[in-house]
Amino acid sequence: MSPRTVVIGVGNPLRGDDAAGVAVAERLRDRVPPGVEVVACAEEPSRLMEAWGDAETVVLVDTVASGAPPGTLHRFEAGDAPVPARAFRSSTHAIGLAETIELARALGRLPKRVLVYGIEGGGFATGEGLSPPVEDAVVAAAGIVLAGLEEERCTSAP
Amino acid sequence: MPERRTIVTDYLARVEGEGAMTVRLDGDRVEHVELRIFEPPRFFEAFLRGRSFLEAPDITARICGICPVAYQTSAVNALESLCGVEVPEPIRLLRRLLYCGEWIESHALHVYMLHAPDFLGYESAIELARDAPAAVERGLALKRTGNEVMTLVGGREIHPINVRVGGFYRVPTRRELRALVEPLERAREAALETVRWTAEFDFPERTVDCDLVALAQPGEYAIERGRIRSSGGLDLAPAEYEEHFEELHVERSNALQSQLRGGGTYLCGPLARYTLGSQELSPLALGAAAEAGLGAECRDPFRSIVVRSVELVHACDEALRLIEAYEEPDRPAEPVEPVAGTGYGVSEAPRGLLYHRYRLDAEGTILEAKIVPPTSQNQLAIEDDLRDVVGRNSALEDDALRALCEQTIRNYDPCISCATHFLALEVERR
Numbered sequence: 166m167s168p169r170t171v172v173i174g175v176g177n178p179l180r181g182d183d184a185a186g187v188a189v190a191e192r193l194r195d196r197v198p199p200g201v202e203v204v205a206c207a208e209e210p211s212r213l214m215e216a217w218g219d220a221e222t223v224v225l226v227d228t229v230a231s232g233a234p235p236g237t238l239h240r241f242e243a244g245d246a247p248v249p250a251r252a253f254r255s256s257t258h259a260i261g262l263a264e265t266i267e268l269a270r271a272l273g274r275l276p277k278r279v280l281v282y283g284i285e286g287g288g289f290a291t292g293e294g295l296s297p298p299v300e301d302a303v304v305a306a307a308g309i310v311l312a313g314l315e316e317e318r319c320t321s322a323p
Numbered sequence: 324m325p326e327r328r329t330i331v332t333d334y335l336a337r338v339e340g341e342g343a344m345t346v347r348l349d350g351d352r353v354e355h356v357e358l359r360i361f362e363p364p365r366f367f368e369a370f371l372r373g374r375s376f377l378e379a380p381d382i383t384a385r386i387c388g389i390c391p392v393a394y395q396t397s398a399v400n401a402l403e404s405l406c407g408v409e410v411p412e413p414i415r416l417l418r419r420l421l422y423c424g425e426w427i428e429s430h431a432l433h434v435y436m437l438h439a440p441d442f443l444g445y446e447s448a449i450e451l452a453r454d455a456p457a458a459v460e461r462g463l464a465l466k467r468t469g470n471e472v473m474t475l476v477g478g479r480e481i482h483p484i485n486v487r488v489g490g491f492y493r494v495p496t497r498r499e500l501r502a503l504v505e506p507l508e509r510a511r512e513a514a515l516e517t518v519r520w521t522a523e524f525d526f527p528e529r530t531v532d533c534d535l536v537a538l539a540q541p542g543e544y545a546i547e548r549g550r551i552r553s554s555g556g557l558d559l560a561p562a563e564y565e566e567h568f569e570e571l572h573v574e575r576s577n578a579l580q581s582q583l584r585g586g587g588t589y590l591c592g593p594l595a596r597y598t599l600g601s602q603e604l605s606p607l608a609l610g611a612a613a614e615a616g617l618g619a620e621c622r623d624p625f626r627s628i629v630v631r632s633v634e635l636v637h638a639c640d641e642a643l644r645l646i647e648a649y650e651e652p653d654r655p656a657e658p659v660e661p662v663a664g665t666g667y668g669v670s671e672a673p674r675g676l677l678y679h680r681y682r683l684d685a686e687g688t689i690l691e692a693k694i695v696p697p698t699s700q701n702q703l704a705i706e707d708d709l710r711d712v713v714g715r716n717s718a719l720e721d722d723a724l725r726a727l728c729e730q731t732i733r734n735y736d737p738c739i740s741c742a743t744h745f746l747a748l749e750v751e752r753r
Contacts, residue, residue: 177388179385215467264449267449268449268452268459271450271452271453271459272452272456272459272460273456
């Protein structure tokens with residue numbers, strides 16, 4: 166049985182700030198409430214869809230390149246409306262997060278609630294390591310995601 | 324229409340990875356065609372220097388999320404040949420099985436998610452999924468089976484970590500592999516359906532005349548090993564590659580473009596493999612090819628989607644055969660002692676020939692690494708094709724011309740995550 170909530174960090178650890186989503190997943194791995202699954206993922210449609218399976222809620226964290234200052238945290242609800250596709254183009258795969266969400270929507274495979282956190286990246290050159298503002302944003306984003314999960318657990322507890 | 328026009332598109336979607344393309348037209352005359360490529364392999368060549376030779380398969384597997392097995396395989400081929408180790412047959416066949424998983428995964432992704440929408444008049448796989456969800460689900464299921472093979476044999480599907488110099492860290496049991504039979508049988512049916520599906524697409528008649536280059540191995544459709552053959556008559560050991568092929572540095576690009584020494588564009592990948600070796604396909608794949616109207620050769624880049632589909636059938640069929648024949652090796656890996664010198668390795672990545680060369684010292688430290696991915700080998704051929712396509716279709720409106728250019732590029736499935744940065748398409752008319 167799929168867990169009710171899945172958190173997926175998306176990114177490429179070898180492309181500078183593109184690793185932010187994966188870094189958030191790593192931070193959350195041992196800290197999420199019971200019943201929440203954490204996955205680090207190279208974004209790519211069938212894998213993402215498999216990762217969330219039939220979960221009711223999915224939280225996706227990815228790097229974005231929208232032109233905002235590096236480290237800016239964006240938040241989108243994608244359960245009912247598409248996320249701005251242009252922002253999620255920093256990936257090394259042409260089928261990015263936004264397209265994956267829309268593909269799943271077209272196939273009827275999108276969880277009821279889809280929360281997308283985008284961390285504005287600064288550099289995507291080949292190499293390991295996050296830039297300082299993005300490193301800070303990873304810590305902040307992990308905290309916000311965790312708080313949201315805790316809150317949800319409290320409100321939905323029997 | 325003004326005589327000189329500029330069309331700019333800042334993004335070319337549905338090419339695996341990222342890259343940039345500029346086409347400049349002066350009236351009907353094509354002034355300039357350029358595919359700009361940024362190459363992580365260059366970064367990895369530097370990154371490999373000073374590392375132990377045992378790290379090469381793990382490090383190079385991270386160059387590309389789509390074809391890590393290809394990088395691992397060419398790396399271990401180069402290093403094992405230098406160190407005088409020939410892996411036992413069960414190990415080789417297990418590597419071939421792993422590689423089949425990668426072909427299935429990569430081809431399913433390209434055929435369904437990236438390429439088919441072009442033929443069916445859709446912007447992307449998303450629109451295709453709205454109208455034909457069953458087809459897209461079939462593609463995703465095929466791809467998933469490829470992933471399953473890679474996870475079971477390779478350890479992890481995106482960057483498999485199980486391949487090592489000398490063999491594997493751990494080999495699966497016969498029983499474990501049996502779990503793949505049912506999904507692969509379903510995938511084989513889906514692959515046959517894929518051939519029938521793509522064979523019905525409309526194809527503009529096109530032929531590429533350049534040399535075709537692929538590996539050849541008697542009795543096998545060459546994947547994880549072979550000699551380098553060309554339609555022009557070359558028949559080379561991996562160590563002879565650089566005597567016959569050279570890389571040219573391109574101004575305004577990080578990229579190196581390959582050509583035959585002394586000039587000459589060539590193409591590697593599915594069209595080359597099929598044209599030079601279709602007789603080695605499994606009977607089922609050959610039958611599917613014949614039913615789809617493919618002859619013994621195919622030089623039509625648009626029909627590469629049918630060839631990829633036929634290779635999907637072959638990869639599923641071959642994977643099932645390998646599982647059936649699998650015998651657990653006595654040990655997962657042969658001991659390998661480093662040897663000072665230079666080793667050469669090749670294999671057939673889903674997109675074509677992948678060449679590696681490593682120079683080691685006596686302790687096994689990598690002194691120099693050279694990696695030539697298929698996309699940089701195909702770059703000149705892609706540009707030639709684009710020049711021709713644009714020249715013949717310069718009367719088209721900008722949008723239509725841009726779409727045609729994009730499709731022309733996608734015909735070659737350039738793996739731009741291993742060969743390029745952001746893919747932007749600029750069509751300038753002046």
